[in-house]
Amino acid sequence: MANKNNQLRSALAITKASLIAQLRSPTSLVFAILFPLVFIVVFGAMVDNSAVRINIGVDPATDTASLAGKAILSAAILHPQYYKDPEEMLAALKKGRIAGILHVRRDSMPLGPSAGRPSVAQPDSAPTHAAILPHYKILLTLSNSTADKWPLLRSVIKESIDRLNEEAAPSVPAVAEMAISTLPGRAYRTIDFILPGQMGFSLLMAGVFGSAFLLFSLRQGLVLKRFAATPIRRPWLIFGELLSRLLFQVFGFIIMVTIGYYVFHFTLVHGLLTFFEMLLLSVPGIAVFTGMGFIISGSVKSESSVAPLANTITLPQILLCGLFFPVDNYPSWLQAFCRSLPLTFFVDGLRKIAFEGEHIWQVSRELAGLFVWAAIISLVAVKVFRWE
Secondary structure (H helix, E strand, O other): OHHHHHHHHHHHHHHHHHHHHHHHOHHHHHHHHHHHHHHHHHHHHHOOOOOOOEEEEEOOOOOOOOHHHHHHHOOOOEEEEEOOOHHHHHHHHHOOOOOOEEEEEEEOOOOOOOOOOOOOOOOOOOOOHHHHOOEEEEEEEOOHHHHHHHHHHHHHHHHHHHHHHHHHOOOOOOOOOOOOOOOOOOOOOHHHHHHHHHHHHHHHHHHHHHHHHHHHHHHHOOHHHHHHOOOOOHHHHHHHHHHHHHHHHHHHHHHHHHHHHHHHOOOOOOOHHHHHHHHHHHHHHHHHHHHHHHHHHHHOOOHHHHHHHHHHHHHHHHHHOOOOOOHHHOOHHHHHHHHOOHHHHHHHHHHHHHOOOOOHHHOHHHHHHHHHHHHHHHHHHHHHOOOO
16 A cells, blocks of 8 residues: 555656746646637637628629619629629639629510510519519629639629519519528537637647657666666556646636637537536547657657657648637548547537537547557557656
8 A cells, every 4th residue: 555655656756847847847837828829819719600601793784773783792702803804804814813804784685584585575564574664684703713612602682683683573473482580509610610620739749749859868867777676667657747747737728718708609508517517528538649749759759759740640630620620621531530540539529519418428538539549559558668
């Protein structure tokens, strides 16, 4: 029993020393706290997915005062751009600065059932729509440089025209009707996607880079060799290092969640309980990423090899694990690989707990994935660990 107590006391001493080293290390503070905070502020304050705007050029000959011109240009999503020189406007379209060029002109073709047919005399008491309503020709010029905006632009213009036709000729029967019902629910903001991703980024960088460089420098300075002369065993040394990482991440998570919640309205469904469950999920995450750092430090023979190997492990996860873009946006053949990575399990679990309101025991898939990775990496880390 005394030996166990000594092991725990030694692990806690290592935890304290490692935590102080992390708090004094500019690299740890930059990668684990500063960089994620910069991304949170940029995406939370400057990116608003709900405010989509499409720049559209307006042909100088367009009748903007007409019914059709007003109906289309009044759409909130469209941002009209006026050019004096048509050639300049065409150049802007080819360069992708505007999504299209709108030309609205009055057409002599009649509107209504009689359009395109020989005119038939009608009683004075029953005037046709063609006799009382104008007709407009709408020409939309597009370019391949903005092909991604075509569906949305055409949908907005079609909706404006349909609304105008319905207001001008309400008696014309419709072939089909659509009804929309809206269910109550939480508003999903950009910060609800970005902040869990940045928490994962912080945990990944602090775990891999922090542990790899720290342990390698301790080995180079023969500090670990001195540890080897003490009664402490390797599992307790790893436990102390993991505990220090957990305490350091708690400090960073508190800062990130506080700014996200009070400044950008980050969603915490169950308040403090949600935050504590997010911290609980980070425990296996820390074991995975810190274990990766242990493996790197035990595998390389020179300090110059630490950064390239660490980047090889972290960069694919940063790009493929849904930190900045949803995994669903990737090709289907790549999604299976993305979803099997440990950072994906961690970030998906955070998002489910924070926004969807699930409890820690309900994210069983994410927990199972993290524990499987933690078990594999811990075994490898203990095996490759070297005192000198």
